[in-house]
Amino acid sequence: MAATGPKQAIYTSLAGIAQALGHPHRLELLEHMAQGPRSVEELATVAGLTFANTSRHLQILRRARLVDAARQGKHVLYSLSGETEVVSLLKALGCAGERNMAEVRHVMTDYFSARDALSPMSREELAEHLREGTVTLLDVRPEHEYSLGHLPGALNIPLQKLERSLSALPRDQEIVAYCRGPYCVLSFEAVAALREKGYRVRRLVDGFPEWKAAGLEVEVSPA
Known part of the structure; x- marks a missing residue:
């Protein structure tokens, strides 16, 4: 049998990544870690x-080098390994x-x-609106x-608190809602609920992970 060449070695490694992605629970866990x-x-x-x-799912993702683990006090925290690449990979999978x-x-x-x-x-349209302060x-x-x-500058109102927090939202300016990513239902439900109340509201095309992966500015709340 011929020795494995470099191309075959690369494809074998890539197949391991594809196998690690091959479960709906692992895809959802990656979304949450994003x-x-x-x-x-x-x-x-x-x-x-x-x-x-x-x-068990996290160990499979870790063996495929899709996530990293780091101890913090009594807990082990998991995060994406190569955040930009993993988010882009999930985006490409969704598009396909x-x-x-x-x-x-x-x-x-x-x-x-x-x-x-x-x-x-x-994202480009939203970035322009944010610069102009029009949303x-x-x-x-x-x-x-x-x-x-x-x-x-995002205002945080979790979906389950939206109904009782309407007074925090302007009636005279367009609202742009976002959540975890393109298949997260939270922003869809928020848009539907706010339109029923007469608000002008649109949804961001994807979510926070894709915005961050694109190299755009993000903010972190003080601890």
């Missing part, structure tokens, strides 16, 4: 998994699915488009995720 470093306990809670199951898989297109139409038929705002930026993620990092 918001910032999280402990196993936190990841298990937000993903609705057991501690043992979460740990939307283009090539009927099941993905059906979900996008039946759920996401049904809640927001308007074109979302691009109110609304982060509807949980407070902890917001504190780990958020878009500049």
